[in-house]
Amino acid sequence: xxxxxxxxxxxxxxxxxxxxxxxxxxxxxxxxxxxxxxxxxxxxxxxxxxxxxxxxxxxxxxxxxxxxxxxxxxxxxxxxxxxxxxxxxxxxxxxxxxxxxxxxxxxxxxxxxx
Amino acid sequence: xxxxxxxxxxxxxxxxxxxxxxxxxxxxxxxxxxxxxxxxxxxxxxxxxxxxxxxxxxxxxxxxxxxxxxxxxxxxxxxxxxxxxxxxxxxxxxxxxxxxxxxxxxxxxxxx
Numbered sequence: 363x364x365x366x367x368x369x370x371x372x373x374x375x376x377x378x379x380x381x382x383x384x385x386x387x388x389x390x391x392x393x394x395x396x397x398x399x400x401x402x403x404x405x406x407x408x409x410x411x412x413x414x415x416x417x418x419x420x421x422x423x424x425x426x427x428x429x430x431x432x433x434x435x436x437x438x439x440x441x442x443x444x445x446x447x448x449x450x451x452x453x454x455x456x457x458x459x460x461x462x463x464x465x466x467x468x469x470x471x472x473x474x475x476x
Numbered sequence: 477x478x479x480x481x482x483x484x485x486x487x488x489x490x491x492x493x494x495x496x497x498x499x500x501x502x503x504x505x506x507x508x509x510x511x512x513x514x515x516x517x518x519x520x521x522x523x524x525x526x527x528x529x530x531x532x533x534x535x536x537x538x539x540x541x542x543x544x545x546x547x548x549x550x551x552x553x554x555x556x557x558x559x560x561x562x563x564x565x566x567x568x569x570x571x572x573x574x575x576x577x578x579x580x581x582x583x584x585x586x587x588x
Contacts, residue, residue, distance in 0.1 A: 366519070403514075403564055405578045452519055461570025462508040462527045467519030 365389050368453050368468040375443060376476050383438045383471045385453030393417075394436035395454040395465065396428060405452075411436055412459040440473075448475045480569045482579035490587045495539075495554040497582045499567030502548065508570035509550040511541055514581075515563045523565075526550065537561070562586045 366387045375381055387394060395418075396408040410418035414430045425441040436453060450470040456463040483498040501507055508527045512520040524535025531543040537560075541552045550567060567579040 403581045403583070405520075405566065405581075407576070454519075459574060461572070461574045461576050462525075463570075464510060464522045464525055465520075465576075467512075467521070469517070469519045 364468075366453055366455055366466050366468040368451075368471050370471060371469065372472050372474075374474045374476065377443055377445060379443050380439070380441045381443060381473070382440070383451055383453075383473075385436050385438070385468060387434055387453075387455040387466070389455055389457075389466060390434075391455040391457050391466070392433055393456045393459040393463070394430065394433070395456075396436065396438050397452040397454060399450045399452060399470070401449070409436075409438075410459070417459060443473075443475050445475050448473055480567055480577050480579040482565075482567050482582050484582055485580065486583045486585065488585040488587055489557045491559055492556050495552070495557045495561065495584065497552040497565050497567075497584065499541075499550045499552065499579060500548055501550065501567075501569045503569065503571060507572075509541070509543060510568040510570070511535065511539070511550070511552050512566045512568060512578075513537075513563050514566065520566060523552070557584075557586045559586050559588065 369384050393412045395410045408422045409428045411430045427439045430436045452470045453468040454465040456465045479502045481500045510525045511523040514520045524533045526533045526543045534540045539554045565582045570576045
């Protein structure tokens, strides 16, 4: 059973399109995250939700909008995709929103903008 | 502000040799410290963590790390490298303000 699952695994699309990435965790965790990993492997946190409430909203263009329908799901919608959005996006979860909690990561969604 | 520094973005070791990946952090209070590993085309997996207690922490796959407060370090070691250890390794720090920071990663190559 995959603990944190993301779909799709690969996403290739044209500039200007709108796309969504879905994430589900079956660990019973309260907190979920979205990260962006660039081509140099640098990891940047984008959003964090705790019990469906937005906790962290880093400096991210408002074309990115997270949605958490319940605490097991955190989806990411991206409007008007740009070339610079090409990256690997990781969803993660932790038991609670405390920084002593390890995070469990999905396998990533590789987004390529043509 | 909190920061995490991983010295050496690329480290190469021979199979069977000691692995040492360095991590230093800046914090005025003892932080929570983690090492994660990322294999190609996969997400990050927790290797080990230090939150409190014993400063030498053992993790999976034979890795261990030691929290040295005086040196503000949390270096990752493994006595004998295996080919399967080739991956990207990330040090991460959490502070008491519930903020979490990842280092920039170290790519480990194991030479046969």
